[in-house]
Amino acid sequence: MRTIFKITQSVLGRALCDLRRPHAFAAERVGFFSCRVGGLRSTGWVILAEEFHPVADDDYLEDHTVGAMMGPDAIRKAMQVALDRQCCMFHVHIHEHRGQPRFSAIDISETDKFVPDFWNVAPQMVHGAIVLSSDSMAGRCWHPRLRSPIRILELAAIGSPMLIRRRKS
Amino acid sequence: MKEALKRQSFLGEGSDLIHADCIAGLAGLGGGGSHIAQQLAHLGVGNFLLIDPDRVEETNLNRLVGATHRDVLKATRKTAVAKRVIKGINPQAAVKTANKKWQECHELIRGCDVIFGCLDTYRDRSELEALARRYLIPYVDIGMDVHRVGEEFAVTGQIILSMPGELCMRCLGFLRDELLEREAAKYGDAGGRPQIVWANGALASAAVGIFTQLLTPWHRKHEPTIYLEYEGNSQTVTRSNRLEYMRDKECKHFSTADGLGDPFWAPVRRLRPA
Numbered sequence: 001m002r003t004i005f006k007i008t009q010s011v012l013g014r015a016l017c018d019l020r021r022p023h024a025f026a027a028e029r030v031g032f033f034s035c036r037v038g039g040l041r042s043t044g045w046v047i048l049a050e051e052f053h054p055v056a057d058d059d060y061l062e063d064h065t066v067g068a069m070m071g072p073d074a075i076r077k078a079m080q081v082a083l084d085r086q087c088c089m090f091h092v093h094i095h096e097h098r099g100q101p102r103f104s105a106i107d108i109s110e111t112d113k114f115v116p117d118f119w120n121v122a123p124q125m126v127h128g129a130i131v132l133s134s135d136s137m138a139g140r141c142w143h144p145r146l147r148s149p150i151r152i153l154e155l156a157a158i159g160s161p162m163l164i165r166r167r168k169s
Numbered sequence: 170m171k172e173a174l175k176r177q178s179f180l181g182e183g184s185d186l187i188h189a190d191c192i193a194g195l196a197g198l199g200g201g202g203s204h205i206a207q208q209l210a211h212l213g214v215g216n217f218l219l220i221d222p223d224r225v226e227e228t229n230l231n232r233l234v235g236a237t238h239r240d241v242l243k244a245t246r247k248t249a250v251a252k253r254v255i256k257g258i259n260p261q262a263a264v265k266t267a268n269k270k271w272q273e274c275h276e277l278i279r280g281c282d283v284i285f286g287c288l289d290t291y292r293d294r295s296e297l298e299a300l301a302r303r304y305l306i307p308y309v310d311i312g313m314d315v316h317r318v319g320e321e322f323a324v325t326g327q328i329i330l331s332m333p334g335e336l337c338m339r340c341l342g343f344l345r346d347e348l349l350e351r352e353a354a355k356y357g358d359a360g361g362r363p364q365i366v367w368a369n370g371a372l373a374s375a376a377v378g379i380f381t382q383l384l385t386p387w388h389r390k391h392e393p394t395i396y397l398e399y400e401g402n403s404q405t406v407t408r409s410n411r412l413e414y415m416r417d418k419e420c421k422h423f424s425t426a427d428g429l430g431d432p433f434w435a436p437v438r439r440l441r442p443a
Contacts (some may be wrong), residue, residue, distance in 0.1 A: 004280065006305040008334040036430030038304055041276045048305050048429040124435050156282065158305045158333050160391035162383050164282055166190050 002044030005090075005130065005139045005152045007033070009159025015052040016132065019094045026060045028067035028093060032078045035088040037126050047088060047126055047141065047152075053081060066106060068093065075114060083121035090139070091115065091129040100165070101133040103140065112149070115142055128152070136165055174213050181386030189215035191384060194281035194306075196220045196271040196297055198247040200232035200364045201311045202287035204373030206251040207234050210258040212381065217255060218277055219248040220267045232366040271297060279304045283380055286310045287373075289362065291348050298331050298338055302423040303430065305333045309379055310343075311372040313399065315363035324368050324401025327409075328375045330383075335393040339422045341411050343396070368401045375399075375406055 011033070019029045033049040040046055055074045063069035082089045091111055095101045103111075111129040118127040119142075128141030128149070139152035157163035170178055170185045177184070193214050195202045198221040206219065225233065225240040225247060233247070235254035248266035255262050267274040271293075278284055284306050286297045294310055301308035313326035331337050338344040379395055381387060396409040 002280065008305065010334050037434050038279055038430040039276060039434070040280050044280070046279055046304060046430075050429050156305075158307060160332060160383055160393050161386070162282070162307065164187070164190065164384070 001143070001146075001150065002040055002154070003141060003143075003150065003152045004040070004044070004046040004154040004156065005049070005128075005137075005141075006046060006156045006158055007049035009157050009163075011049050011052055012132075012157050015092060016094065018052065018054045019092070019132070020096075023057065023060060023068075025062050026068040027064075030055050030068045030070060030074075030091060030093040032081070033090040033092055033130065034081050034085060035090055035126075037088055045126060045143070047090070047128070049090070050087070052092075053078065066110070075117075079118065079121050082118050082125070082127075086122050086125070088122070088125040089115075089118050089127050090141075092132065094132040094134075097133050098135050099133060100136050101131045101138050103129070103131055103138065107131065108140075111140065115149070119144065130155075135163070138165075171213070177212070179387070180381065184385040184387070185213055187384050188213040192216040192218065192280060192282045193380070194218040194220070194278050194284040195251070195287065196278070196284060196293075197287035197289070198233075198251045199223070199229065199287060199289075200366065200369035201313070201373050201376075202285065203232075203234035203236070203247070203251055203254070204370050205285050205287065205311075205376055207254050207258070208373060208377040209380070210255040210262060212377065213259065215259075215262055217252075217262060217264045218267070218281055219251050219264060220269070220271045220274060220278075221247040221251075222269050223247050225250060228361060232364050232369050275300055278306070281306055283307050283309065283383065285376060285380075288312070291344055291352050294338065295344050295349065298344075299423070301331065302333050302337070303428060305429070307332050307383060309376045310338065311376045313364065313368045313372055313401070315365075322363075324365065324399075326368055326372045326399035326401065328372055328379065328395070328397040328399065328406070330379050330392075330395035332393050333423075335420060336415055336418065337420050337422050340415060340418065340420050341394070341396050341409070365401075368399065371401075371404070371406065372399055 032053045034051045036048045038046045059071045059074035061069040061071045115127050126143050130139045137155050140149045142149045153167045155165045174185045224244040225236045227241045235250045252264045308331040310329045316323045397406050398409050
């Protein structure tokens with residue numbers, strides 16, 4: 001299944017600006033992209049980020065075992081966006097380095113817990129998680145037709161200049 | 170870097186890999202599109218989607234790059250000619266062809282990184298730009314025309330980069346309702362429009378330059394929207410004045426807030442995680 005994640009440089013820029021702001025106690029910030037989706041012939045789909053939704057300062061929990069712990073209000077607000085718009089929701093955070101970022105073990109275990117919950121409010125949509133670096137990105141997604149999350153092998157930031165990350169497997 | 174690409178290493182570190190990885194879509198493989206296909210192959214672009222429903226006719230031989238008299242006799246597909254040219258330059262290139270109107274293979278276009286529009290009508294341009302916006306694909310449009318001015322003929326053309334989230338061809342005044350209406354009124358009565366190889370080549374070269382600038386670290390002076398006007402009688406390409414009037418303006422015709430993706434997306438059936 002071919003899966004592409006696309007975002008404009010302007011939406012990406014807004015996300016990067018917000019995610020890089022220091023927080024009173026959380027070591028990092030997180031947010032969500034609301035996205036739309038389109039079919040690619042019969043064998044894939046393209047996910048199109050339309051807006052960045054930051055997590056409010058007050059919606060973080062103080063938990064020093066992880067970089068950032070979202071409180072229930074953060075998840076509830078993201079769910080509300082998915083419900084109101086019937087859109088895809090992608091959790092996003094940043095690893096501050098250059099080059100290809102990777103999901104850490106804790107990123108994977110935490111997103112495995114809450115991302116499928118978006119199907120409770122937007123059951124037809126593809127939901128997932130994106131990790132950014134200063135010049136690249138990586139992604140995982142949960143498609144309603146698949147039992148397990150899959151890696152997104154093609155990601156692109158659209159603008160001048162363009163950023164295209166395409167991996168074979 | 171491959172030996173064949175060493176002379177363009179100034180395009181930046183990894184530019185060969187960027188081109189090899191890129192998927193370029195070409196809608197229209199006539200005078201303009203055939204030039205673009207050839208140049209992209211020389212650049213090292215590794216993946217092509219070639220779309221054109223037409224076959225080579227004798228009237229194409231004045232401008233269609235790669236076409237031969239034998240292609241006229243055999244009524245070869247224009248996509249087949251472009252594929253032959255590309256494969257002749259870069260045998261490793263992956264080339265998909267669609268011998269139909271682009272509207273009949275829009276799901277293939279969605280997977281392209283950049284789409285070149287080398288189309289004959291304003292209607293086609295307008296629709297292809299709308300598709301490109303909906304699926305966040307940079308769209309590069311080229312076109313030429315010949316106008317009678319007194320006793321002489323003026324050759325003109327345009328190269329436009331329509332970038333999702335930025336000014337569109339309507340914002341730039343290139344597409345206007347009256348032009349679309351006039352074209353619709355003349356539908357079926359268009360006849361063969363004048364075309365000339367060197368004008369097609371100049372437009373295609375500028376379009377490929379824009380494409381290279383978008384993708385490679387060649388230089389950092391990027392503009393989000395590009396509108397170049399070609400003056401064939403003086404052999405000049407200049408930045409359109411219209412961009413000055415539109416400085417700091419936002420596109421009112423396409424919005425990324427509600428204009429992305431399939432309007433009615435639905436997977437076949439849903440399975441919960443095991």
